[in-house]
Amino acid sequence: MTSIADQFKEKIEQGKLPEPIPRWRVQVRHVLLWILFGSFVVIGTASSGVAVWFMTDPSGLLMEYNNGDALSSILDALPLFWIILSLILAVGAISIFVHAPRGYRYRTVVIGGSVALAFIAFGGAISATGMSDRIESAASRMPGYSLIQRPRLNQFIKIEQNRIIGRIQESQNGHMMIQDPGGIIWQVDVRQCDLRQLDFVEQGNCVRIIGMPSSTVKVFEAKELLPCPRGVRIQRVQQYMKEQVKEPLR
Amino acid sequence: MPPDEYQNKTDEELAQSVLKDANALVVLIRRYESRLLSYIRRISGSSVEDAEDILQESFMDAYKHIANFDPSLKFSSWIYRIVHNRTISAYRKKKKEMGDMSIDADDDAFKRMMAAGDDTARMADQNLTAEMVGKILKQLSERDRNVLVLAYMEEKTYDEISDILRAPPGTVATWIRRAKQKFQKSAEQFELANKII
Structure with missing residues (x-):
């Protein structure tokens, strides 16, 4: 009985060995x-x-x-x-x-x-x-990412629950003008808020407001002024709102 | 014919030469053929013919994948790994019943296996024969059997067994310890059963 070594030697001599992986x-x-x-x-x-x-x-x-x-x-x-x-x-x-x-x-x-x-x-x-x-x-520019953020953004834009969000256009003498993602300019009365603690209140910054819409159109009386959480970008909120055509802001 | 100079080269040097000259593999095969045949028979209980078939396929695998050989590993660990995997795979595929373990009473491996028990005096009292040891090993799980055979019959170190079975050295140590305990327990039960009979 030939050994395995001899069988291999025979295959080498006959060229019958498979090609090894390089x-x-x-x-x-x-x-x-x-x-x-x-x-x-x-x-x-x-x-x-x-x-x-x-x-x-x-x-x-x-x-x-x-x-x-x-x-x-x-x-x-x-x-x-x-x-x-x-x-x-x-x-x-x-x-x-x-x-x-x-x-x-x-x-x-x-x-x-x-x-x-x-x-x-x-x-x-x-x-x-x-x-x-x-x-x-x-x-946030990737398609589909806005769908993931939607539930989070949903809670910021509820006028009926006395919440609005927007970018500060102007701020002076206890009043603030903010533009919400729908493009609407709100006049916000912030006299009930303590602005000394609020270093984020600067033109261009995003703010969240909890308060009460006034009987006057597009006027909001703020009880609390809060910074926007990280990752809330007004452009994204605008995009979201465009998609929510069925639920216009009141 | 392999050049004479190949006889003086280490296994690792030969393995690295195989891609240039297949005759280097012939030298390696001669060096490992008989011990690997014993190893296959010890872990699978296969016949000589089946073991030779498995070994031939293993060396063919080794040749095809020689570029995968890591020179920082021992060649023996690498070839044992290939043979081990082939043997296990062959028996799982065919779902063959294991034959009797091939252990010779005069085999030093048997004596080392006996010394594997924690209490060698107790093991000596049990008068275990090579045949009994083979039966006990056959009853153990595949992993327990493999680690005991590698550690005590093939005399592999924990690092080598780690490379063969692709498991961390610490895990190998745990497996060996547990396998020894199970071997001891099975030996006691076997001895008791034999006394009753």
């Missing part, structure tokens, strides 16, 4: 794998940065809109899209690393923990440098 293909596969891993980490970190940015927004908890219900406010404030995106990218990065040539030598728990820590740490750094605002702004 080294360059293996190297290209490794490079692509690491590029994919790097992409997941970079995009995941950016996504975490935006999630952290939203979650650290002092104006993010809209307690005044939820009748003081803390749990509802916290749930509303969670940027679910960015959190879920970060989770998906983290799982993808972990999965690629585990299947990398030497990835099996590390426990999945350790890899997962390291990826999560990196996302949170670098995400926090991105948020602190102000890049999260730009990333979110860029994402």
